[in-house]
Amino acid sequence: MTAYIETATKQETAVLVSLATPKQPLQKAKEYLAELSLLCYTLNIKPVSTFIQNLDRPQTGTLIGKGKLEEIKTFIQTEEVDKVIFDEELTPSQTRNLERILERPILDRNSIILAIFAMRAKTRQAKIQVELAQYQYLLPRLTKMWSHLSRQKGGFSGMRGPGEKELETDRRIVQDKISLLRKKLESINKQSITQRKTRQDLVRVALVGYTNVGKSTLMHLLSKSDAYVEDKLFATITSTVRRVVINHIPFLLTDTVGFIRKLPHTLIESFKSTLDEIREADILLHVVDASHPACEEHIQVVQQTLHEIGAEHIPAILVFNKMDQLEEENSANGQQHTITMEAISNKYAEQYGHQAIFISAKQQKNIDILKDMLYQQVLNKHLLIYPNYLKSDHQ
């Protein structure tokens, strides 16, 4: 298990590897590696170099070709690099093959994201959720652990692998662990459902969006709570709910875990109840980092994830945040960025029938306009719960 949950204490080094294919052009591969690099820094792993191989399609056994493998091997030996991290999801057998050839621990984007979640998990529920996702990730990879063990015990290489019996026992242990964790989660989830039921009489608004876009900063601003803000990916993995009042109307505002490209499926499954906060919301504030070059792809990833969790139908306000940074870039390249951003905003607002607004949570720009927009939507929902609200003297 340790290979997957360990969070580095001393700064380890890594090389990052990706593919450029007809489906994933070089520019995209570079962008994804830049994101992977941020994920690594979050885990205190320092990327020292990146390798991209041009291929028509990934190789079955090792993902990348022989020549590239040789190049990477020479580099990591000369530079004494600790780990090799692939942006692509690796199959268990690819991981095994690569580990054998490169003689270094091999990680992929999924295992890195799982490790970050493990590092961030503070509550009992989050810890169980992450542990469950990790065991599910581990199950098909168990053979690797055994080959590790046998190698450590001294020189089985070239001989028969670990006994099928031991492997079977080990699989059963992990499977038992998985069902135990599932049961624990079920009982915690029941408590959350009861908790949520007691809040049924208030409108619920959830902040959603790609990781690091400023959801918690906005939460802090709107609710005056001390939401955890950090310039690292997945600063928030546990939902925080706060009661907020705008123009006398109280509602619940929830800060949620950020999404990312290729969020591991095991995580989506085990974080189901955390994501329920989103599914059960009446209104979404979909926060976007307007200054990010891949902002449009981020919107698509978020929409797709919302779809996966059954929350795509919830009315949303598209909140284009970090407009201060956008303006800074504009002075360098003359308005271009803003024009592009406005086009993107119109396109998605139209496509999903959402309202859109540009703000800066950091510099508190346009927050009052956002509050007005939100108020209108909250009021409409509030009236569904309390049809007589306007007849009383609240206004």
Ligand SMILES: Nc1nc2c(ncn2[C@@H]2O[C@H](COP(=O)(O)OP(=O)(O)OP(=O)(O)O)[C@@H](O)[C@H]2O)c(=O)[nH]1
């Ligand atoms: N320039 C600028 N930076 C901002 C703005 N809003 C937030 N940030 C910064 O963006 C970083 C991420 O902010 P968070 O609020 O933690 O983002 P988040 O969406 O909650 O991130 P996760 O919880 O990791 O998904 C922090 O360094 C914030 O200070 C903004 O309007 N302008």
Ligand SMILES: [Mg+2]
């Ligand atoms: Mg956050």
